[in-house]
Amino acid sequence: MSDLMSTLALSASGMKAQAGRLRHVSENIANSDTPGYRRKTVNFQSLVDQSGANIGVEMGKVALDQAELKQVYDPGNPLADANGYYEGSNVNLMVEIADAREAQRSYEANLKMFDQARQMQSSLLELLRR
Numbered sequence: 001m002s003d004l005m006s007t008l009a010l011s012a013s014g015m016k017a018q019a020g021r022l023r024h025v026s027e028n029i030a031n032s033d034t035p036g037y038r039r040k041t042v043n044f045q046s047l048v049d050q051s052g053a054n055i056g057v058e059m060g061k062v063a064l065d066q067a068e069l070k071q072v073y074d075p076g077n078p079l080a081d082a083n084g085y086y087e088g089s090n091v092n093l094m095v096e097i098a099d100a101r102e103a104q105r106s107y108e109a110n111l112k113m114f115d116q117a118r119q120m121q122s123s124l125l126e127l128l129r130r
């Protein structure tokens with residue numbers, strides 16, 4: 001039963017990490033037109049116990065993408081310099097949509113693993129009752 005419980009905890013940590021990743025992707029998409037906005041990237045870290053066994057995954061620190069900010073020509077914008085340019089964001093919507101799909105699919109895979117372990121646990125309890 002302990003293995004099934006650890007499977008539930010492992011898949012739950014994966015769902016939590018992917019939900020956090022999806023939150024940051026959503027922020028990037030929402031701020032894609034915000035001048036000076038830098039894309040947020042997320043790293044994942046393995047959680048290990050004292051014996052070295054993997055017990056889950058968590059989001060690491062959020063980092064800002066250091067890619068060049070897009071130069072936008074708009075002389076009427078109050079942020080524009082003497083040449084009519086201002087710094088836009090470095091968010092690429094195609095990359096963000098791909099990241100969102102990957103996070104969604106990873107979340108769904110963890111959800112299926114969680115559901116499978118829950119069903120196995122339920123079946124085991126049913127067998128033990130007999």
